[in-house]
Amino acid sequence: MKQSKNIIITGTSRGIGFELVHLFANQGHNVLALSRNAQPVNNLHFDNITSFSFDLCNDDDYQKVEQFIKNEWNHVDVLINNAGSLLNKPFSETTMDDFEHVYKTNVFGVAEMTRVVLPFMKSDGHVVTISSMGGIQGSMKFPGLAAYSSSKGAVITLTELLAEEYKNSGPQFNVLALGAVQTEMLAEAFPGYEAPTTALQMAEYIADFSLNGNKYYNGKALQVSNSTP
Template sequence: MKNVVITGTSRGMGFEMVSLFAELGHNVLALSRNEKPVQDLKIENVTAFSFDITSTASMAEVFEHVEKHWERVDILINNAGDLVNKSFETTSTEDFRNIYEVNVFGVAEITRRLLPYMDRDSHVVNISSMGGIQGSMKFPGLAAYSSSKAAVLTLTELLAEEYKQNGPSFNALALGAVQTEMLNEAFPGYQAPVSAVEMAEYIVGFSLKGNRFYNGKIMQVSNSTP
């Protein structure tokens, strides 16, 4: 039985991962601004409360729970993300700041604060995007989003190097298009080739076993080219 922290669990892949981990017998701390969807599942080994990844108070509540109930974190999945689809000339500094607060600064902060509860057998999985891969196909309107996801990839490599002696392992999954609510909001009518459930199953499997084979790696999870 592992202790798993997942951010961004109110919908999409994050929501699906909660049930998948729980069915495998693991403890899950599900973190999202809207805690109700997970709470409504009424799963015994799942705890969910309202969490804002940009809030210091929310961070404190997470660490209080871990300290009181777990004392150890085996898996951290940084899945929470925000996206804005605007032309670059209409994307304001505030837009960039908001995206980076969630996609980069929030990821760095919750990881830093949970490190004392992790060891060399623990695994941090950062959910990024193919849009952050150098040389991959880029899409107009995603300057803030894709550049933030590129930052997450580099952060993953740096942390893997910094903590390679005593762990945890750090890996990133650069996902292609997945049919989620966030994708539909940004690109109405677009049909992705992979469902949220399918990708959630892949992420759960990778988070449980991937650190046996990988550390500091960027895995491109996409069935399209480039």
């Protein structure tokens, strides 16, 4: 049995995040699963999973995470910034409040979660942020995703900056730009669209990458997509 790791995952109530919690727990790792809705993970009943309700937009919730790490773990090996907010709306109707909501989750939340967890990470820790192909410069773009895709572009640049700032001390920072994955979030934004990749298939890739990818990559955006979008 490999040594178990301490892994924090955001956005775990469904989709890729939920599958990741299950995969890591089955492998014997300790998981802190954070989501506004903690119930789906609580239903899993694993001794090595801790789950509590967490909102990336609520300042007080970050203190709960900090206290948990101090009291239970002392250190964190992997942070997966998976939580995301997807808005599909014509730009002419997208308000400042809409933009603020999407950026609060997808950019500010990623930055703050990373900042809170960093003091507990070792030099070989790995921060993996889940982005989107829509955030890659030069990739195919879609109408209605101005707030979402631009926020996903912002975390790619943020990852590059953090990798540079912490290159001498660690941990490592990478971002995975995912193509279309069949999740509830995708179905809500694009009813009827069928993605070529399941949430479990993508979670298996992300799980392996988060445990091993930082041996080979730092400050990189990897495009994980088998389709054009």
